[in-house]
Amino acid sequence: MPTGFTIDFISLLIGLVLGAVFVFAYAMRRISSLEKEKAAMQNMGQTFDALAQESMKKSAESFLQLAEMRLKEAHKDNSYDLEKRQKAIADLLGPVNKTLETMDEKLQTLEKARLTAYTELRTQISHMNEDQAKLRQETSSLVQALRSPSTRGQWGEMQLKRCLEMAGMVEEVHFSLQVSGDGQRPDAIVHLPGGKQVIIDAKAPIDSYLNAFKEDISETERNQALDAHARHVKDHIKRLGSKSYWSQFDSPEFVIMFLPGESYFSAALERDPALIEAGVDQRVIPASPTTLISLCKAVMYGWSQEKLAESAKEISDLGMELYKRISSFGGHMENMGKGLERAIDSYNKAVGSLESNVLPQARRFKDYQLGGGADSLPDLSAVETTSRHLTAPELVETDEKNER
Structure with missing residues (x-):
């Protein structure tokens, strides 16, 4: 292999290695920069979140404080107005409440009296039945004693008084005994409501x-x-x-002839059935x-x-007084409305x-700059609301009378 080619190959290889190293270094630097930017972004996000939360917290606290302050002011004003209205209503309705309480007490007293009277009436009727049975027995035992005129007269008066007391009457309150008048002397006078009187005579023979009913008497003699x-x-x-008697006393035009025993009256009526008619004719x-x-x-x-x-009249008077006071109150309210x-x-x-x-x-003045920097004059508006008129007949009637 030629030497020049070897050198070029080695140079190329070194260049590739250096390029790879440069690229790796650049990539590592870029990655480090991106990581720093990411961390910075995260820090900024956390900071923003913290600031936002703090701002929202402060805003919420400010809003709550403002709302609480406004609510306290409104509650204070409303409480003051409510107390004034309650006091005014209590002052106006005080006499009405007092009158109603008095009326309620009278009604309760009346109801108690009615129940007591009803109970007493039933008790007295029961006692009357018992006493009547005893009265019949005593009448039989007193036959012999009654043959004396003086004893008979005293016994008749005693029976009369007892009957009156059994009816629930009280002497010198509901009846009087042996009252004289223009030469006449009735055995008893029963006082009626309204001042009238009923005359009772107890001298029946x-x-x-x-x-x-003597012993050893024949049937014929008994009938006679x-x-x-x-x-x-x-x-x-x-x-x-x-x-x-009715011409001498303030009495109805009749007299009661008292016979002190049931048998006295029944025996006479049996013998003379027209006895009652005769009594009516003679009053x-x-x-x-x-x-x-x-x-x-x-x-x-x-x-x-x-x-x-009397109790009902007293209650009626209380009711009329209450009605007058309510009417007067209505007149005052109407005058107040007119004043408003x-x-x-x-x-x-x-x-x-x-x-x-x-x-x-x-x-x-403001046009000539004489206002001294003061605020603009306020605009006032008219009040369109009118007071509500009373419509109840009692209250309106009172107001009309006051106007007349």
Whole structure:
């Protein structure tokens, strides 16, 4: 092989090696540069993210602080307005609440009285039935004692008083005994609601009835004694009618003739069925203990109804007073609304005068540069809102009366 060719080959080989080394070095330098750029980009991204997060955090904190401050201010203003309104409403409705409480107390008292009266009535009816049975037994045992006129009179008055008390009456409150008037002296006077009185006579004859139950008496004699008893009762009815108690006392035009036992009345009625009609003609009502107690119970019911009526009237008066106060309150509210409308009208007129007469002259100072760098004059707008008028008939009626 020629020497020149060998040298060229070696030179070419060295050149290739050097070129490869140069290319490798350039590539390594380029790779190192790219890695540095990548690291720099990563650092820039991290820095940007950190700055963005910090900026967002500061913005959020500022927004929250501002929102909290505004919210506190609004809450403070609203709380103050709410307290003022609540106090104003409480001051206005205080008398109404007091009246309603009084009315509620009266209603509760009335309901308690009604329940008590109903319970007492049932109890008294039960006691009346028990006492009536005892009364019949006592009547039989007292037959012998009643043959004495004085004893009989005392016993009749005692039975009369007992019947009145069994009906729930109180002496000198609901009835009076042995009251004199123009020469007449009835055994008892029952007081009615409204000032009227009912006269009761307890002197009905029972001698013939007692004779009918003597020992060792024949059936014929017993029948004759019972007939005489009916006749004597009828005669006594005529005598009572002729006394005209109702013309001497403030009484209805009738008298009650009290017979102190059921058997006295039933025996007379059995012998003379027209006895009741005769009493009606003479304005005399025959009454056994049961009948008298029933009549007096009716009278006591009238007393209880009068008491209820008094309570109802008191409640009605309270209701009317409440109605008047509500009406008066409505008038005040209407006057307040009219005052607001007058204030709004005056304000709108003032705004119109300010805009048409005052502000044009004031703005001329600025044209001559006499404003001293002050801000522009504010523009005022008229108020278009009007107050709401009352529509309730009671409140409107009161306002119309006030205007008249």
